[in-house]
Amino acid sequence: MIISISSGKGGTGKTTIGTNLALSLEGVQYVDCDVEEPNGHLFLKPQIEERISVGIPVPQVDKSKCTYCGECAKVCEFNAIVVVKEKVLFFPELCHGCGGCSYICPEDAIEEVEREIGVIERGKAGDIEFVHGLLNVGEPMAPPLIRTEKQFINNDKTVIIDSSPGTSCPVVEAVKGSDFCLLVTEPTPFGLNDLRLAVEMVRKLKIPLGIVVNCCDIGDREVWQYCEYESIPVLMEIPQDRRIAEAYSKGIPLVEEIPEYRSRFQDLYNQIGKRVQEESG
Amino acid sequence: MKELTVISGKGGTGKTTITAAFAALAQGQVMADGDVDAADLHLILTPRIKKEEAFYGGRAPLMNKDKCDECGICMEVCRFGAIHDFVIDPISCEGCGLCMHACPNDAITMEEKFSGHWFISDTRFGPMVHGKLGIAEDNSGKLVSLVRQQAKLIAEEENKDLIIIDGPPGIGCPVIAAITGADLVLAVTEPTLSGIHDLERVLGVAGHFNLRAMVCVNKFDINTENTEKIKEYCRERNIEVVGEIPYDPIVTRAMVARQTITEYDSGVVTDIIKRMWARIEAGLGNGFER
Numbered sequence: 001m002i003i004s005i006s007s008g009k010g011g012t013g014k015t016t017i018g019t020n021l022a023l024s025l026e027g028v029q030y031v032d033c034d035v036e037e038p039n040g041h042l043f044l045k046p047q048i049e050e051r052i053s054v055g056i057p058v059p060q061v062d063k064s065k066c067t068y069c070g071e072c073a074k075v076c077e078f079n080a081i082v083v084v085k086e087k088v089l090f091f092p093e094l095c096h097g098c099g100g101c102s103y104i105c106p107e108d109a110i111e112e113v114e115r116e117i118g119v120i121e122r123g124k125a126g127d128i129e130f131v132h133g134l135l136n137v138g139e140p141m142a143p144p145l146i147r148t149e150k151q152f153i154n155n156d157k158t159v160i161i162d163s164s165p166g167t168s169c170p171v172v173e174a175v176k177g178s179d180f181c182l183l184v185t186e187p188t189p190f191g192l193n194d195l196r197l198a199v200e201m202v203r204k205l206k207i208p209l210g211i212v213v214n215c216c217d218i219g220d221r222e223v224w225q226y227c228e229y230e231s232i233p234v235l236m237e238i239p240q241d242r243r244i245a246e247a248y249s250k251g252i253p254l255v256e257e258i259p260e261y262r263s264r265f266q267d268l269y270n271q272i273g274k275r276v277q278e279e280s281g
Numbered sequence: 282m283k284e285l286t287v288i289s290g291k292g293g294t295g296k297t298t299i300t301a302a303f304a305a306l307a308q309g310q311v312m313a314d315g316d317v318d319a320a321d322l323h324l325i326l327t328p329r330i331k332k333e334e335a336f337y338g339g340r341a342p343l344m345n346k347d348k349c350d351e352c353g354i355c356m357e358v359c360r361f362g363a364i365h366d367f368v369i370d371p372i373s374c375e376g377c378g379l380c381m382h383a384c385p386n387d388a389i390t391m392e393e394k395f396s397g398h399w400f401i402s403d404t405r406f407g408p409m410v411h412g413k414l415g416i417a418e419d420n421s422g423k424l425v426s427l428v429r430q431q432a433k434l435i436a437e438e439e440n441k442d443l444i445i446i447d448g449p450p451g452i453g454c455p456v457i458a459a460i461t462g463a464d465l466v467l468a469v470t471e472p473t474l475s476g477i478h479d480l481e482r483v484l485g486v487a488g489h490f491n492l493r494a495m496v497c498v499n500k501f502d503i504n505t506e507n508t509e510k511i512k513e514y515c516r517e518r519n520i521e522v523v524g525e526i527p528y529d530p531i532v533t534r535a536m537v538a539r540q541t542i543t544e545y546d547s548g549v550v551t552d553i554i555k556r557m558w559a560r561i562e563a564g565l566g567n568g569f570e571r
Contacts, residue, residue, distance in 0.1 A: 008319045010292010010450040015475065036451035037290050037482060039475040077340060077378045077391070098360055098377030137482055138489035140422060140454035165292040165450050166318040169419040172372060188536055190297065194319040200416045205372070218533050242503075245528075249473035249504035 001276055002159040003269075004033075004178035006202070008194030010165035012184045013214035013238070018162040019043040020254045022128050024265035029157045030125070032132035033174035034164040035118060035145045042251045046130035048123040054133070054148045055114035056097030056141075061088045065109035072101035072110060093140050118145040122152065129154060142170040150177070158269075165194075167201040175202065179276045181209045182235070182268075188219035192226060199232065208279045210272065215240040233275070236268050282436050283565045284429070284444045284463040286315065288487075290479030292450035294469045295499040298532055298542060299554065300447040301325040304406040305541040306558045310443040312404065313432035315459035317397065317412035317424045322447045325541055328402030328409045336412065336427065338396030338420030339376045342369055348388035355380035355389065372417055396420055399428055401435065408435050422454035429459070443565070452486045461490050465565055467523070469497045472507035480511065484520065494520055495564065497557060501525040521564070524557030526550055 005018045015032075019040050022030040032040040059072070059081060070083040080094035081101050092115055102110035118135040133149040135142050142164070150173075153159055163174035175181055181202045185195040195211070202209045211227055216237040227234050238244070247257035255262045287300045297316075304312050304326060314322040349367055356364045359380055363373035369380070381389040396419075399412040410432040412424045432444045448459040448466075460466050466487050470480040480496070487494045496515050501508040508525065515522050527549065535545035543551045 007292075009321070010289075010294075010319075012293060036453045036456075037292075037475075037479040039291070039478060042474045042478060075378065075382055077376055096375050096377055098375060098379050099358075100377055100379045100382065103358065103379060104382055135453065137452060137485035138457075140457050142451075142453045143419075166421075167416055168318045168414055168421045168455075169417075170451075170453060172417045176372065188533055189324045189539065190321040190536060193321055193324055197319055197416060204417050218530065220537050245500075245503050248475075249471075249507055251474040 001180070001273065002153065002161060002178040003272055004161040004163060004175040004181045005184060006163040006171055006175050006181055006198055007165050007184045008167060008198035009185065009191050012186050012191060014162055014184050015039045015043065016248060016254060017182065017184050017212055018160050020261065021265050021269060022160050023253055023255050024262045025158060025269055027127045027157060029129040029131065029154045029159045031149065031153060031159060032162045033146050033149060034162055035133035035135040035142050035149070036164055036170070038132045038134060040162055041130070041132055043253045044125035044128060044130055046123040046125035048121045050122045052120045053116050054118050054120055054145050055116045056095065056144050057099060057112035058092055058095045058097060058115045059090060059101045059110045060113045062109045062111065065107045067107055069106065071104050071106060075100045075104045096141070097144060117141065120149050120152065129157065143173040146170060146173040167197045172201065172205065175207065176205050178207055180272050181207045182212060182272070183209055184212045184214055185223055186215045186219065187213055187221065187223040191219070192223050195223065196226070199230065208275055210235040210275065212236045212238070214238045235271050236264065282433070282442050282444065284446065285561065285565060286446040286448045286460045286463040286466045287469060288448035288456060288460060288466055288483055289450055289469045290452060290483030291470070291476050294471045294476060296469050297321045297325070297447055298536065299469055299497065300445060301541045302543045302554045303445050303558055304404070305543045306555060307443060307445060309441050310407060310445050311432045311436045311441050312406065312409040313428050313444055313446045314409070314411035315425045315428060315446040315455070316449040317414045317428065318421050318449060318455065320411060320413065323411055325536065325539055326404040326406065326409055327539060328400070328404045328411065330400045330402045332401040334399050335395055336397040336399050336424050337393045338418060338423050339394055340378065340391040341371060341374060341376050341394040342378065342380050342389050343392045344369055345388045345390070348386045350386055352385065354383050354385065358383040397424055399424065399431065401431060408439065410435065422458035425455045425458035452482050456483070456486065460487060460492055463492060465561070466492050466494045467497060467561060468494055469499055470511060471500050472498055472504040472511060477507060477511060481514070495523045495561065496520055497524040497526065498522060499526045500528040502527045523560045524553055526553050
C-alpha cells in the first residue's frame with residue numbers, strides 16, 4: 001500500500017505526519033518526494049548508503065554536422081533551443097528532456113547527454129527504508145527527479161510518500177499512483193482555502209483521501225464543516241502544543257517526545273488500510 | 282520602480298501574513314501574488330476583481346481517433362509514459378509535442394491549453410495582480426511571470442514605485458519566476474531544523490541569481506538557540522536579519538478576522554513588523570540598484 005501525504009498549504013505538518021507514521025509502523029519505506037525542500041531526514045536521521053545522480057537527457061549539437069536549418073528550435077515547445085544565424089543556443093533550465101530536437105534533426109547532428117538536476121539518496125533509519133531526492137539549487141524542474149525517485153518504491157512494503165505543498169506538477173507527480181492520500185491541514189482560512197484545492201487535485205487523480213487536522217484547537221471550525229459537507233473523513237486531530245512545536249524545532253519526532261502518539265498513528269494507519277480495502281473491494 | 286519578493290523555502294512560515302502586513306504599511310505599491318498554486322493573499326486583501334483573463338500555459342496534444350491507425354509510434358517516442366492504449370493522459374503529458382511530430386498519420390495536433398486565470402483587482406491597499414492555476418496544471422512559473430509583468434505595467438501606468446510579491450514555497454520553477462530580477466527578496470523562516478535547512482537552500486537560489494536577500498525569523502521564541510544559529514548563519518554571509526517576530530496566537534485571530542495583523546492589533550507583533558518594514562523600505566531606497 002502506498003500512502004501519500006500532501007497538503008495544499010505548506011507548514012501544516014506533512015513531514016510530522018509522514019515521519020511519525022513511519023516510526024510507528026514496522027518495516028516501512030519512507031520516500032520523501034518534496035525534492036525542493038525535503039525535511040524527513042531531519043527527523044528520521046537515516047544512514048545514507050547510496051547516492052545516485054539524476055539527470056535529464058539534453059541535446060549536444062555536433063557543429064560539423066549542423067546546417068542551422070532551425071528544425072530543432074521549431075519543434076521545441078519550451079523554447080529551450082534557438083538557432084540564430086550560424087549559432088545554436090541552448091537554455092538547459094528550460095529543457096524537459098523530451099528528445100524532440102534530436103528526433104527531428106535531419107542531419108543527425110544532435111546527440112543527447114545527461115545533465116544532472118539532482119540526486120537521490122537511499123539508506124536506512126532503523127528498520128525504515130529511506131529514500132529522498134534533492135533538487136540541485138537553481139534547478140527549476142522537480143518532476144523528472146520525482147519520477148526517477150519513485151522507481152525506487154518498494155512494492156513489498158507499506159510506502160509513505162511525503163510531497164511538497166501546493167497542487168501543481170511536483171505535487172501531482174508525487175501523489176499519483178498512491179492508494180490513499182492523506183491531506184494535512186490546519187483550521188484557519190489559509191488552511192481551508194488550500195485544502196479545498198488539494199482535495200480537488202486528489203479527486204482529479206481519483207485517489208481516496210482523508211484529512212488530518214493539525215493544531216486543531218486554533219482558528220475556526222470551518223474545516224470540519226467543509227469535510228462534513230464533502231463527506232471527507234477526518235482521521236486524526238492533533239492539538240496545538242508548545243511541547244510538540246519545540247520538539248519539532250529540534251528535529252525530535254513527536255512519537256519520541258510523546259510516546260502515546262505511537263498508538264494514535266497506528267490507529268491512523270489501520271483506518272487508512274480499512275478505507276483502501278473498502279475502495280478496492 | 283522596485284520589486285520586493287517574500288519567499289521562505291519551507292511553507293507555512295508566515296510569508297502571506299507578513300506580505301499582507303506590508304500591503305497595509307507600504308504606500309503607493311502594487312501587490313502581486315506570486316503563489317498561483319495555493320494562493321492565500323486574497324483571503325486577507327479581499328480583492329474586487331476588475332479584469333479577469335484566461336491563461337494559456339502551453340500546448341497539449343489532441344488525438345484524432347479517426348486518423349489513428351494504432352501503430353503505437355506515439356507511445357514508443359513519449360518519454361513521459363503519457364500515452365496508454367492510444368489515449369493521452371493529460372496529467373502525465375509534458376506537452377512536448379513529440380507524439381505529434383512522430384505520428385505518421387497526422388492524427389495528433391497541438392492545441393493551446395487553458396491552464397488557469399489571472400486577475401487585476403482593487404484592494405483597500407491599492408491595486409493587486411493575482412492568478413489561479415488550474416488544478417494539477419503545470420507551467421506555474423509562466424503564470425507567475427505573467428502576474429509580475431502585469432503588476433509592472435500597472436505600476437508604470439499609475440506611477441507606483443514599488444511592487445510587493447508574495448512568493449510561493451519551495452525552490453523550483455515558480456519560486457525562480459517570482460524572484461529573478463527582483464531588487465530584494467525577504468526570506469521568512471522559523472527557528473526549526475526544517476526552517477533552517479530550507480532557508481539555506483532558498484538563500485542558495487537567491488545567491489544563484491545574484492539577488493540581495495534579507496531574513497525574518499518568525500516565531501523566534503519557539504527555539505531561541507536555533508534563532509541564534511540563523512542569525513549567525515546570516516551574519517557570516519552578510520545577510521541582514523530585519524525582524525524577529527515572537528509566536529503570538531493573535532496572528533491566527535487576525536487571519537480568521539480576514540485582517541492584516543497591523544489592522545487587527547497594535548501589540549508587539551505589529552510593532553516589530555512596522556520596524557521591520559522600515560528597515561526593508563530603507564534598504565529598498567538605499568540605492569542598491571542591481
